[in-house]
Amino acid sequence: MFATLMALGPVYLSGLTFAMLAIFFATRRLVNDRRIYDAGGVRANVMATNPLFAIPFFVSSGWDQMNNRLDKFYANLFRRFGTPSQPNVVEISFFGGTRFIMTREPEHVKTVLTSKFSSYGKGQQFHDAWHPFLGDSIFTTDGKLWSDSRALIRPMFLKDRIRDLEIFDTWAARLINKLPASGETVDICDLFYRMTLDVTTDYLLGASVNSLEDPKNDFAKAFNEVQRIQMLITILSPLNGLIPKYRYNRGIRILEEFMNPYIEATLRISPEELEKMSKNDKEFTFLHNIARFTRDRTVIRDQIMAVLIAGRDTTAATLSWTVYELSNYPHIVRKLRNVILNTVGSSRMPTYEDLKNMPYLTHTINEALRLYPAVPYNVRAALEDTSLPGLPGQPEIIVFKGDVVVYSALSMQRRPDIYPPTSEKFPDPQVFCPERWDHWTPKPWTYVPFNGGPRICVGQNFAMTEMAFCCECHLPLLHSTGLLANRCDSGEVAAEV
Numbered sequence: 146m147f148a149t150l151m152a153l154g155p156v157y158l159s160g161l162t163f164a165m166l167a168i169f170f171a172t173r174r175l176v177n178d179r180r181i182y183d184a185g186g187v188r189a190n191v192m193a194t195n196p197l198f199a200i201p202f203f204v205s206s207g208w209d210q211m212n213n214r215l216d217k218f219y220a221n222l223f224r225r226f227g228t229p230s231q232p233n234v235v236e237i238s239f240f241g242g243t244r245f246i247m248t249r250e251p252e253h254v255k256t257v258l259t260s261k262f263s264s265y266g267k268g269q270q271f272h273d274a275w276h277p278f279l280g281d282s283i284f285t286t287d288g289k290l291w292s293d294s295r296a297l298i299r300p301m302f303l304k305d306r307i308r309d310l311e312i313f314d315t316w317a318a319r320l321i322n323k324l325p326a327s328g329e330t331v332d333i334c335d336l337f338y339r340m341t342l343d344v345t346t347d348y349l350l351g352a353s354v355n356s357l358e359d360p361k362n363d364f365a366k367a368f369n370e371v372q373r374i375q376m377l378i379t380i381l382s383p384l385n386g387l388i389p390k391y392r393y394n395r396g397i398r399i400l401e402e403f404m405n406p407y408i409e410a411t412l413r414i415s416p417e418e419l420e421k422m423s424k425n426d427k428e429f430t431f432l433h434n435i436a437r438f439t440r441d442r443t444v445i446r447d448q449i450m451a452v453l454i455a456g457r458d459t460t461a462a463t464l465s466w467t468v469y470e471l472s473n474y475p476h477i478v479r480k481l482r483n484v485i486l487n488t489v490g491s492s493r494m495p496t497y498e499d500l501k502n503m504p505y506l507t508h509t510i511n512e513a514l515r516l517y518p519a520v521p522y523n524v525r526a527a528l529e530d531t532s533l534p535g536l537p538g539q540p541e542i543i544v545f546k547g548d549v550v551v552y553s554a555l556s557m558q559r560r561p562d563i564y565p566p567t568s569e570k571f572p573d574p575q576v577f578c579p580e581r582w583d584h585w586t587p588k589p590w591t592y593v594p595f596n597g598g599p600r601i602c603v604g605q606n607f608a609m610t611e612m613a614f615c616c617e618c619h620l621p622l623l624h625s626t627g628l629l630a631n632r633c634d635s636g637e638v639a640a641e642v
């Protein structure tokens with residue numbers, strides 16, 4: 146048989162292989178079409194069902210992501226492949242099997258995050274890809290493992306725990322010290338990433354890695370490196386085995402070596418003593434709180450790692466985008482500055498209540514999260530055969546167990562048709578304008594920077610308080626030194642006085 150095939154020569158052999166693959170992909174598609182028909186629904190509009198057509202999309206999405214053009218990528222996708230009955234959802238598969246259903250439809254987001262919450266989850270593939278880094282933490286699990294983690298973590302994010310703003314004050318002040326003299330250029334984004342790493346490690350462990358003072362410290366370097374490789378592992382998951390893991394594993398070891406002494410010290414405290422500390426001890430940390438409920442080192446390590454990754458980049462990216470947009474609008478900066486000076490004055494630290502009582506400040510952050518959600522797209526795997534709703538009067542989209550729904554908050558939150566018509570009170574949705582929030586509330590499930598439903602971001606209030614605190618502290622200073630007067634093309638802000 147082998148000799149006969151070889152005798153055909155390379156041209157015939159390639160033709161034969163191509164024909165067999167074509168038959169294989171066509172058959173798989175027909176089988177899926179039949180299953181969908183039998184289930185009484187439809188597919189989303191198909192972009193590709195074989196690697197020849199799917200790989201170019203895959204490569205261009207990676208390229209656009211690397212070049213900060215994800216919004217354009219999604220807009221083109223739906224413009225090219227959306228249909229009148231399904232304008233905001235399309236599907237793609239590599240081998241005709243597992244489908245990736247890409248959507249920016251609020252009803253689909255609502256379905257995966259709440260109406261059919263138990264039918265969708267992170268799934269096994271996501272869990273396995275992230276396991277070396279985040280273990281069986283809140284971030285990587287579904288079902289009981291997830292709900293147990295959530296119950297463990299939530300108490301540390303209740304309002305009473307966040308009211309104490311001292312931690313934000315300490316690190317915001319250090320950041321201010323790093324701002325250069327008037328006339329010099331600063332990469333504020335880098336400073337925000339270092340500050341949020343310091344805040345989060347301080348909050349979790351009671352000890353900061355102090356990356357504002359020491360940007361090249363091993364922890365910060367390892368954390369960035371592990372995250373970078375983790376993104377590659379996630380995006381290229383079918384080719385995961387080909388990605389070199391030496392630096393990834395070494396990075397994880399460095400993170401663990403930093404955390405372990407704190408975990409060990411906490412475990413040396415007796416449960417009775419921890420209970421006493423929890424009542425009102427200022428030194429009582431997130432780590433202490435977890436140790437009240439579990440003495441399992443792996444569980445503690447996994448949850449700390451998860452909250453660290455969830456809380457650091459998201460907050461730093463939002464603060465950076467806020468400053469970037471503010472540098473375009475001096476009148477917003479002036480208005481914000483007046484609001485802050487009228488509410489808090491210039492000599493004292495704001496209280497939790499002050500921060501919550503400045504709607505214009507909240508609206509400014511909301512607006513940054515509308516245009517630049519820190520999690521621009523997210524995925525959920527179908528844990529059983531299920532569906533997504535069609536538009537009114539249209540059949541539902543059938544989703545099989547293992548299919549993946551990719552929903553983009555970034556693309557959805559920029560869809561002009563989900564907003565009121567443009568008017569004096571409601572400028573073009575592409576424009577940064579905190580005032581629009583004065584007399585407008587987004588329709589349900591059209592604005593989800595923190596997700597929604599049972600898995601809504603557990604650190605939302607912590608993040609909003611941290612960001613408001615930073616804006617409150619930094620704005621008058623950035624304004625008075627002229628840092629917000631001129632933004633360079635690179636995105637850095639330059640002092641110009």
Ligand code: HEM
Nearest residue numbers: 283455456459460463519520594595596600602603604608
């Ligand atoms: C601007 C800041 C933030 C944004 C935009 C944000 C957004 C999100 C989003 C979209 C999710 C859902 C992820 C998913 O289920 O796939 C999430 C989950 C989560 N976030 Fe945040 N987050 C922010 C800050 C924080 C902070 C500061 C913390 C903690 C210090 C935190 C802790 C968490 C945790 C633990 C989860 C997992 C919740 C669960 O699965 O039940 N986040 N966040």
